[in-house]
Amino acid sequence: MTQTIVIAEMTTNGVHSSTAELITAAMTFGGEPTLIVPCTDASLADSAVGMGAGSIIAAKSDVFANYDASGWAAAIDSVAPVGTVITSASPQSKDLAARLAAKRNISVVQDAVKIQNNTVTSPVYSGKAMQSVSINGPTVISVRSNIFPAATGGASSASVLDTTGKIETSVQEFMARASQRLDVSEANIIISGGRGMGSPDNFSHLEAIADTIGAAVGASRAAVDTWEPIPHSMQVGQTGKTVNPNLYIAVGISGAIQHLAGMRSSKYIVAINKDADAPIFQHADYGIVATWEEALPVLHDSLKAMMG
Amino acid sequence: MTTIIVLVKQVPDTNAKIAVNNGRVDLSAVKMVMSPYDEFAVETALRHREAVGGEVTALTVGGPAAEKILKDAKAIGVDHIVRIDSAEEMDSNALQTVLTKAVQDLGATVVYCGKSAADTGAGSTGPGLAERLGWASVSNIISATFSDSISAVAPGSGGNVKLSVPLPAVLSCDKGDFKVRKPNVKGIMQAKKASVEVHSIEAPASSVTLVDQSLPPAKPAGKSYQGGAAAAEVAQLLRDEANVL
Structure with a gap:
């Protein structure tokens, strides 16, 4: 049985509810997934309780204050066990998925909408066709939201692991959106x-x-x-x-x-x-x-x- | 000297209808073009060269047919065009291993690519290549200014964020708020005469293999209404039937 790891999708206030869907996706490989919560404040990981993870690890690091692909991949890699890794298919998490897979010299499959018996299906040609691939060994898979049902239950508390990574980029300026409205990529x-x-x-x-x-x-x-x-x-x-x-x-x-x-x-x-x-x-x-x-x-x- | 590499990929024209035969997408009747986001990567690479000097090499992986998009890149102004010869399907690990070797062999200060290719839509190549090279990366940039480092704007939480990116780095390009240049007659003539450098690099075996491709399941016919007054009923159904409000 493959060990599966889920990387929590984060909001500023804690773990995004869609993370419970990622746990269901991870369960298709059998076993109880380990949830890694990238955070600067370990108490944020408490919001992952009830999302079905077998265990919850608050991966605590200043690296996670702002997104940097290199720093995040390194900090997550050092606390995540070897195995298949599931992430969200948000633009940031797809980027992280690719970087994490490369760090481990394994492959990444993006935008999964179905996972069954080590076969992963994703839309290709902008949804004009569907493609199923067979995975052999640990793989990083990003999973689309609103496809898998949310898992419930599981671990009732998180353990904390300090981690770190080298940040490459630095923020020069946050350019706030003109409108307070949600961006299309974030909206339900x-x-x-x-x-x-x-x-x-x-x-x-x-x-x-x-x-x-x-x-x-x-x-x-x-x-x-x-x-x-x-x-x-x-x-x-x-x-x-x-x-x-x-x-x-x-x-x-x-x-x-x-x-x-x-x-x-x-x-x-x-x-x-x-x-x-x-x-x-x-x-x-x-x-x-x-x-x-x-x-x-x-x-x-x-x-x-x-x-x- | 700043050495700039731009990764380009040949994909089916995005307006083409996709057909499937025997579990494989059939592209035999489809026009192949440079993936749309790669056009923004080429434009950004050329702007980088114009700002600081240096040379731009367009790089692709594929068979001889893929040379058309290299010629297209040459026609709009890249200096060198290189194809890594490959006929086989590669998973991300195999492809990125090949590209890493190619970038190391050619030497580069910065690599640009499209944010995702129009066929897979994956967007894994830029960040994956950067990790293997041990470089910084920023994905989905919409603008950039150039000096000893690059200042790039990309979407962040709650809006856009302007990042200082140290070189060497890999940047994947979204559609920016600028026009991409079109080839002129002189460029097209030069591209015709230009020769493509062809290299071969051994790829590791793929652990992710294609099982099949299919058309998406047809959506059952929806309910249709005439006239704006029906919007009241639809609003009600969105709550009671679809349960999305």
């Missing part, structure tokens, strides 16, 4: 607008709904390329961000192949478009053929009433 609900919104000013209607339901606001490439005020950081798609939230609401987006590539794995998709033939409708769980001017006020009122 996303409402995106395309060129069908008519003007960048009309994105205020998306923002109002986003604020009601705690969503991030995204955009299609067409919208980003056409309108200066819509930044590339909002772009969902092949040359933007790949997202898989619980709910994706596409407004005035036709569903070009490059947009679908970035959001087709969302759990539920709502499409609002005036063109009944728009390709986005083939991927929507709920499709509304209407202009945004007609649909958004109704949607917003209903959501406001529900969120009350």
Whole structure:
């Protein structure tokens, strides 16, 4: 039986809830996974109790104050046992997964959506195909969120291990986001607008709904390329961000192949478009053929009433 | 002298439809292009050369067909083009081992690559190569300024973060807020005449092997509605049926 190690996904306040999904993914290899919590303050590891780990190690180091790929990989490598390692597939954790695998001279498989009998399946060609690979020996695997159910129970306390690594990069400046809203890569609900919104000013209607339901606001490439005020950081798609939230609401987006590539794995998709033939409708769980001017006020009122 | 290497990969045109035959993606009818993020890496490499001097080498791993993208890189201004000859599928460990040797043989102050290749979407090569070389790395950079070190902007928690990156380093490039240059006629002519340096490097055996490729499962047809008033019903279903609110 392979020893499996899970690297906790962190927020500023503690262990991210999606870590419990990583533990379920790790359990497909049998046994009770060891959870490593990279932290500067060991008490943060207490938030991992109840996520199903067989044991919890608070890997405590100043290295973890800011992300540095080299320092993090070294500090985690020195406390993680040999075995298959599971990480989140967030951009930072994919970077860490690759660096950690290289440190151990083993391979990394990114963006797993299924793990069964040492066979790991991930989307390739931006989700236009699925690829299954067979792994032989310890491997680092990053796992997409919202796929595996969350594990529960397990170890009731964490042990603390001090660790360290050499930090290579140094922070010159934190450049705060102009908006307080979540980034599309962090959000569980996303409402995106395309060129069908008519003007960048009309994105205020998306923002109002986003604020009601705690969503991030995204955009299609067409919208980003056409309108200066819509930044590339909002772009969902092949040359933007790949997202898989619980709910994706596409407004005035036709569903070009490059947009679908970035959001087709969302759990539920709502499409609002005036063109009944728009390709986005083939991927929507709920499709509304209407202009945004007609649909958004109704949607917003209903959501406001529900969120009350 | 600053020696800059930019890693480029040949991938199917991202607008191409992907077909699967006998458990393998069939690319026989698909146009192959330079992976889109690699274009930003080439642009960043050229800007680095323009800022501090030096030379840029574009490097790829693949068969002779992959030389087309090297010529494309040459046409927009890289100095040297190198192909590591390989016909086989490699896992990340094998590929990075080969690239590490190639970068050591060529010598480099900095390596640029795209944040991920459009085929695998993995994004493992940049950070993995850096670890094997014992270098610093920053992934997903959106801009950079150049001196004895590099100042790079990449996404961090709560916004972007500007990092000072000591050299040598590997930087993987996201789409930046700048345009990538296009080849001119002179560049295209020079690229035609340019010769590709071909090396061969032995790869270790892969421990991750391909089992099969398939099309994603078709999504069952969703519910469709006419007219904006239906948004009220959809909102209700999102809570009661989909359970996502």
